[in-house]
Amino acid sequence: MKKYNVAIVGATGMVGQTMLKVLLERNFPMSGLKLLASARSADSTVELEGKEYKIEAAEPAAFEGVDFAFFSAGGDVSLELAPEAVKRGTIVVDNSSAFRMDADVPLVVPEVNPDALVGHKGLIANPNCSTIQLVVALKPLQDISPMKRIVVSTYQAVSGAGKEAVDELVDQCRAVIEGNELVKTMIPHKGAKKNHQIAFNVVPQLDVFLDNDYTKEEMKVVKETRKIMGLPDLGVSSFAVRVPVMNGHSESVNIEFTAPITVEEAREALAKFPGIIVVDNPAELLYPMPWDCNGKDEVFVGRIRKDDSVEHGLNMWVVSDNIRKGAATNSIQIAECIIEKGLC
Incomplete structure (x- = not known):
């Protein structure tokens, strides 16, 4: 070789x-x-x-x-x-x-x-880390039934902002528990005119805001998903949130299709697709979580269920190690x- x-x-x-x-x-x-x-x-x-x-x-x-x-x-x-x-x-x-x-x-x-x-x-x-895991999970479903619209909310770990952000989360957690003053420099991003606490908190901003009031991170997901999937007119709405997790991004994904697709068809297609592991057994409280995906290269999908608010809709939960696969x-x-x- x-x-x-x-x-x-x-x-x-x-x-x-x-x-x-x-x-x-x-x-x-x-x-x-x-x-x-x-x-x-x-x-x-x-x-x-x-x-x-x-x-x-x-x-x-x-x-x-x-x-x-x-x-x-x-x-x-x-x-x-x-x-x-x-x-x-x-x-x-x-x-x-x-x-x-x-x-x-x-x-x-x-x-x-x-x-x-x-x-x-x-x-x-x-691509962007959150886009990668999203399109891996979308591809086998698109092959069954063309997609009309996607709504994705990302719950992103601090490792996406680098080692300094991981260290800051650890230091802030310790400071909150011990009652000490918090140092805030990394969230929503380094150099922001105001920085927020991430320990025991959730921050609905990643990267800078654009003129449309979406963040740069949110628009990356929109534009990159369309380019990778080869669907320039696909409806995509994105909301990016930073959560106090060290590593592993999670996504709540809602998909509206143009033709019927059952939960069983979706689950089977996802399970057969390269690079995906389906963890989806609500009766046994089994679903993907960042802690379980840490250090792994696969995209994990669970909570696959019908969305009754539209004619052809599904919801699912997608998790992956953002530093590795992402x-x-x-x-x-x-x-x-x-x-x-x-x-x-």
Whole structure:
């Protein structure tokens, strides 16, 4: 089997370190590995499973001879360095939102739209974490009965805002219990003109507000779902909420179809679909929860039931590890799909 030189950009972050872990777990065919980060992190090390990996500075020359580069260092870094990597013959899988809605850049979830990779120009966008788990759960249902409208509310873990947000949740929980003053810097986002407590609280804002009073996060779900599903006119309404959970996003999904679909048909189609695990037994109080999905790569679906308020409607609950399937694992799967299809 051919092996490839690989680089991870943003290797010191939560997603970057998970990318390294997933590459090793999945035995990705690597002949060489570079871990890249900002100049201030250069010459530091990342340790995984007892082995130390040296960090190099992320700069254009670092991509010479690199076959695949996985970017997870933010949109500004991607805008600066991804084109430089592509110029040098590197296939870039970018985890930021910088290129997702570019018509020339495939936005890919391998279980859903692998054919979008055909004809790629060296740059592939990895979707938003909440979009990934949503479209995986939608695809097998769309194949049975075309969808008319989707209403999705996301309950997103603080890991989606990075390690600092996870640490802040832990520190705030301790402060509330001990009666100490809370430090609030990360929610709804770093640099916001006002920050909120997340411990023992729920915050109905992720990212900044847009002119339509939806947040940037909510509109990502709307636009990305349409692009990935190839349904530009699909009705999608999104509400994004930050919850005091360390890791694992949950979604309440309501779907209106154009033709009949039964709960039994939906459950069977979901259970057969690659990358989905159905956990749906209300009588035994079995349904997906973030704690149970932590560290796993599948999308978990439960609470599948009929929506009697419309002619052809279903409700379901969708949960997945947002750092793995929602970011790192999906990125690696894209590269695996490129190799499998002979597109590199």
